[in-house]
Amino acid sequence: MKLVSACLIGIDCNYRGENKLNHRIFEEFRKSKLYPVCPEVLGGLPIPRSPSEIKCGTGLDVINESTKVISKSGDDLTDSFVRGAYEVLRIAQTIGAKEAILKSRSPSCGCGKIYDETFSGKLIDGDGVTTALLKKFGIKVITDEEF
Numbered sequence: 001m002k003l004v005s006a007c008l009i010g011i012d013c014n015y016r017g018e019n020k021l022n023h024r025i026f027e028e029f030r031k032s033k034l035y036p037v038c039p040e041v042l043g044g045l046p047i048p049r050s051p052s053e054i055k056c057g058t059g060l061d062v063i064n065e066s067t068k069v070i071s072k073s074g075d076d077l078t079d080s081f082v083r084g085a086y087e088v089l090r091i092a093q094t095i096g097a098k099e100a101i102l103k104s105r106s107p108s109c110g111c112g113k114i115y116d117e118t119f120s121g122k123l124i125d126g127d128g129v130t131t132a133l134l135k136k137f138g139i140k141v142i143t144d145e146e147f
Contacts, residue, residue, distance in 0.1 A: 003092055003100035003134075004029060005109050006036035008144050013038040017048035020103055022144050035095055039108040039130040043084025045077065052077050052107050055117045058126030059085075059107070063133055069107055072119050081108060085130040092139055100134055104143035111141045 007014045009029045010021040028034050041047065050071035057067035063085070068078040085108065092100070102109035110128035115121065131141045 001095050001097050002034050003037050003088065003097050003102070003139075004034040005101070005103040005106075005144070006038040006041075007103055008101065009034070009036055011036060011038070013041050013047055014103075015040070015049050015051050020144070022147070025101060025144060025147055034101070035091065035097065037088045037091055039084035039088045040081065041084070042087040043080035043082070045080050045084070050075065051119065052081070053115050053117045053119060054107050054126075054129070058114065058124075059110070059129035059132035060127065060136075062129045063136065069129065070117070081129045084108065085133040088130050089133055089137060089139075092134065092137075097139065099140045099142070100131075101142055101144060101147050102128075102131055104145050109143075111143045111146075 007020045008022045008025045010019045050073045052071045061067040069081040108128045108130045111131045113123045116124045
């Protein structure tokens with residue numbers, strides 16, 4: 001069993017209240033090999049919600065409490081992002097997941113590249129909050145683009 005970002009299998013849970021359906025990933029889900037999660041929703045954020053980016057750092061910096069996740073409207077959403085990441089970790093440990101397929105570039109799920117704090121579409125090297133936490137606990141993460 002692997003984790004998968006819920007938006008990738010067609011669940012309307014991203015910040016716009018939309019999905020990012022990936023047909024290849026959805027076919028894996030239909031075979032009962034994937035367990036869907038949305039860290040931001042698990043952390044208590046609504047659908048839809050303001051877009052968010054990590055301020056001056058990466059998801060690991062958020063986990064280490066050296067930076068924050070800020071919405072485009074200026075709200076500090078750090079607690080929700082961290083709470084959601086730990087809920088996803090708890091689920092992974094409960095179901096024995098050793099791998100996750102997560103949405104690229106997201107402040108939660110991004111792996112390898114995430115958006116910088118400018119809301120301009122510019123990317124920086126780094127992982128989202130949930131990806132950083134999963135990696136810290138030895139869970140392999142790949143993006144939908146790598147699947």
